[in-house]
Amino acid sequence: MARSLDSSHVGSAEKGEWPKPLKAEACELSFYYGSRLVLKRVSVPIAQGNITALIGPSGCGKSTFLRCFNRMHDLYPGTRYEGAILLYPEGRNILDRQVDPIEVRMRLAMVFQKPNPFPKSVYENVAYGLRVRGVRDRRVLDEKVEQALRSAALWEEVKDRLSALGTSLSGGQQQRLCIARALATDPELLLLDEPTSALDPIATGNIEELLQDLKRRVTILIVTHNMQQAARISDWTAFMYLGELVEFGPTKRLFTTPTNKQTEDYITGRFG
């Protein structure tokens, strides 16, 4: 923890492989469940307007890492963060005790592994983030809901049944609804936790395409256990193993010439 928090110390990223400008940056982030250390001094930069993918075998801590960004662990007792996550442009450590987790969640949005729409109408699902923020004006809500649904490439499919239950949509539609819900509040950083693992290949393709469109507007950090997916959609990739960051670099480079033996073994399918 005493080590410097600037970006110059990370060994695995070679010169010219450090993204710029940054939207956020994890600096020596450690995380404990009770006394169990599950993240060990993980440092990963999140490039603005890019897609950063976190890959690694199950249980490597990538989801735990992602959930640190919007302080999801605060909801459960016995969890502890060490180190920092800096959110740019102001460069404040969002793990600081002084920072209200709700304030963090107002700026970062999250999409979960299993589609989890509320058992409310499609409209209310998308509008909920705005309602939480006190938006009452019907016109503003209508406009934002349509915008978000269009951004999530769902508008054409649901525009005639905005009052249908969100939970009555198909799996792929539900996940796009969750993405729309996350986008409605114009987040600065979109966190996705294996968003396609519960979906079929066609729905997965739709969402990958969608993310490519979205990254122009919002920085994306995605956890995936699917290496092909990481290779297809991301600009930067971080490979984690047993709670540690093994290698970080531009996706193309990392998948073609990994510098670390473990990374190579993993991406060539020798373990994981």
Next chain:
Amino acid sequence: MIKRRKYAEALFKVLGLSSLALAVGTLALLFGALVVHGIGRLDWQFLTSFPSRHASQAGILPAVVGSTLVMLVTACAGIPVGVAAGIYLEEYAKRTWFTELIEVTVTNLAGVPSIIFGLLALGLFVYMLGLGASILTAGLTLALLILPVVIVTTREAIRAVPVHIREAAFALGATRWQTVADHVLPYSAAGILTGIILALSRAIGETAPIVTVGALTFVAFLPPAPITSQPPYLSFEWLMSPFTVMPIQMFAWVSRPGEDFAANAAAAGLLLVGMTLTMNGLAIYVRYRMRKRVFW
């Protein structure tokens, strides 16, 4: 080998079926006896008359009104407190030895004999707070009685809302209260409401604690009307009125000699069972209707 296992299978079938028959049969027999004895007396006159020395002129009106008003007080006092306590325990309270202790206590309270609640109420409401043998006292007593049931069912209903729904709300920046009010409560309302109705249907048949706090057995008047002709048009005098409730009225009739009073008791019993069954039916209907719109 197979034969012996099949034999065990058949044996259990017979055993289970006869247990079921015994349980349902007893209930049917009881209910049948009530119907046979009571249905003849269950008419408009019976429902709208005061008790009388003459069995044929006696009615159950004060008891029905009394039961209704007591239930009203019970519901107003017991439901908000019980639901709030359930929400607090499930959503807010940190897991410590103290909350564990409270949980165990609440669960055990549900099993305490109801007359104990009557004794507590006699000391607390009647003597200490000086509320007398009133509708208010009876209502609060039954509220105490159903509180543990309401708390436990509320918690169970809340717990059925999956974690990922809560996380979705929190991730959007909702506070804990927003998550509870906008999501957890609406989605668990069916379960909570079912618990409340079942608790009330238990309370309406309670006799022991009501006797303990001093309900009358012969009431020839109605409590003061809650709506008056003078401003402020609302009166809460009825809260302090003496009263009786249906099970007590029924007991009073049973304990009198003579066939005709027994018929009155049966009719009152029929009415009471009818009300309880209606409430249970309502609980099932509410659950069915609301579950249809909530799934994940």
